[in-house]
Amino acid sequence: MSFVDISTDLVASLGYWGIGLLAAIELFFPPIPSEVILPFAGFTAQQGKLSLGWVIVAGTIGTMVASSVIYYLGKLVSQEALDRWIAKHGRKIGVTSTDWDKAQAWFDRNGYRSVFLGRFLPGIRSLVSLPAGLRRLGFKRFFILSTIGAAIWNSGLTIAGYALGDQFTQVENVVGLFTTIVLILLGVLIGWFAYRAWRLRTR
Numbered sequence: 001m002s003f004v005d006i007s008t009d010l011v012a013s014l015g016y017w018g019i020g021l022l023a024a025i026e027l028f029f030p031p032i033p034s035e036v037i038l039p040f041a042g043f044t045a046q047q048g049k050l051s052l053g054w055v056i057v058a059g060t061i062g063t064m065v066a067s068s069v070i071y072y073l074g075k076l077v078s079q080e081a082l083d084r085w086i087a088k089h090g091r092k093i094g095v096t097s098t099d100w101d102k103a104q105a106w107f108d109r110n111g112y113r114s115v116f117l118g119r120f121l122p123g124i125r126s127l128v129s130l131p132a133g134l135r136r137l138g139f140k141r142f143f144i145l146s147t148i149g150a151a152i153w154n155s156g157l158t159i160a161g162y163a164l165g166d167q168f169t170q171v172e173n174v175v176g177l178f179t180t181i182v183l184i185l186l187g188v189l190i191g192w193f194a195y196r197a198w199r200l201r202t203r
Helices: 003-014 016-028 034-046 052-076 079-093 097-110 112-120 129-134 139-202
Strands: none
Touching: 003 016, 003 034, 016 034, 016 052, 034 052, 034 139, 052 129, 052 139, 079 097, 079 129, 097 112, 097 129, 112 139, 129 139
């Protein structure tokens, strides 16, 4: 049985608790895809078995519980120890050293913006809380930005599943296109900020 089958069975049997649990586990174990789990939860809500609003709330709470734990793990460990652990064990949870390096580079380029924007990007979404803890970002601001980003992402996936009904698995294809568009827009935005900073320096 695949991760998706296990996860959808868990949502069907545990309802909101299952949604929150899977949303939390996804950040620790990226092979569990929110792009399938939350649309399935939305489809379940369409069937009248769950409330659409509470599905979104449950998913967001689960995400933020996990994000907070990962943030504090980042504060407790050293950069060197974390780099070594990911290099040795990261593949077991679907995270490579390359993923980790990209997440850190993304964070260093964008600072607090990365906490919000990272919630919309596969790979980055699961890792962005670690560098936030490592760099000692203020927890309150981190939590607020993460919650807003997670709520938007979870709402989009859940509502899409609700709207598509038994075709909810098609959301994953839409997410791929959405991610590509977001990356292009972010590239343009970062380029614009870099150009603006260069113009200010030359003046």
